Amino acid sequence: MKNAEALRASLSAVFAxxxxxEIKPSEAAELAxxxxxxxxxxxxxxxxxxxxxxxxxxxxxxxxxxx
Amino acid sequence: MCMAExxxxxxxxxxxxxxxxxxIEMIAVTRSCSKCxxxxxxxxxxxxxxxxxxxxxxxxxxxxxxxxxxxxxxKAKWRSAxxxxxxxxxxxxxxxxAESIAFKNKAYAKANPEKISAMGARYRANxxxxxxxxxxxxxxxxxxxxxxxxxxxYSKILKPKDVPVAxxxxxxxxxxxxxxxxxxxxxxx
Numbered sequence: 001m002k003n004a005e006a007l008r009a010s011l012s013a014v015f016a017x018x019x020x021x022e023i024k025p026s027e028a029a030e031l032a033x034x035x036x037x038x039x040x041x042x043x044x045x046x047x048x049x050x051x052x053x054x055x056x057x058x059x060x061x062x063x064x065x066x067x
Numbered sequence: 068m069c070m071a072e073x074x075x076x077x078x079x080x081x082x083x084x085x086x087x088x089x090x091i092e093m094i095a096v097t098r099s100c101s102k103c104x105x106x107x108x109x110x111x112x113x114x115x116x117x118x119x120x121x122x123x124x125x126x127x128x129x130x131x132x133x134x135x136x137x138x139x140x141x142k143a144k145w146r147s148a149x150x151x152x153x154x155x156x157x158x159x160x161x162x163x164x165a166e167s168i169a170f171k172n173k174a175y176a177k178a179n180p181e182k183i184s185a186m187g188a189r190y191r192a193n194x195x196x197x198x199x200x201x202x203x204x205x206x207x208x209x210x211x212x213x214x215x216x217x218x219x220x221y222s223k224i225l226k227p228k229d230v231p232v233a234x235x236x237x238x239x240x241x242x243x244x245x246x247x248x249x250x251x252x253x254x255x256x
Contacts, residue, residue, distance in 0.1 A: 046230065
């Protein structure tokens with residue numbers, strides 16, 4: 001998952017699989033948990049920029065905006 | 068380390084030290100309590116206390132019982148004057164004892180399901196707006212500002228307006244997935 005868009009695509013795919021009963025809730029929970037970790041790590045970066053009073057330049061988020 | 072070394076600077080130890088210096092062997096260092104009059108070892112006394120620990124404790128208990136309102140008012144006054152200290156202390160305690168707190172809460176919830184249920188009902192009745200917000204959040208219909216608020220509520224640096232849209236969208240996807248997982252788990256029960 002190179003960027004936020006890829007993460008969202010993965011989350012959507014897992015969502016669909018879980019609805020179809022193709023995967024267990026525990027497996028889906030793993031990805032949801034991983035997603036939470038990635039979001040929190042991006043949030044720390046955003047905090048860093050906010051602390052420096054700069055506009056955030058985070059590749060992981062920006063790639064999504066370009067797409 | 069012998070007992071005498073622990074209490075060398077205490078005024079009431081001077082006699083005993085004098086005896087030691089004179090070469091008189093002390094078999095057991097004891098003294099009598101000024102309240103109950105019982106002969107007790109030094110470990111039963113506070114460092115410079117005349118009363119034994121048990122008597123001090125009982126005196127304090129009597130005072131607390133007689134002045135409970137005064138004490139609680141004084142504590143409340145201190146807490147309201149030192150809100151930051153109280154908050155930091157609680158935060159630190161919860162961080163250090165997260166496991167034991169979770170264990171105790173779980174045990175309490177298991178032992179008192181009716182109380183927990185009543186507490187939830189009371190909260191829902193008293194906080195309809197918060198409940199509605201959370202329901203909207205769980206339903207994946209949360210507005211951007213609410214997701215941003217949830218992302219920043221524990222941050223001292225970030226404000227909701229600082230959160231990029233991409234991060235909000237991603238967080239919403241996670242919320243949706245978690246909601247489905249919870250729903251699936253509930254169906255299985």
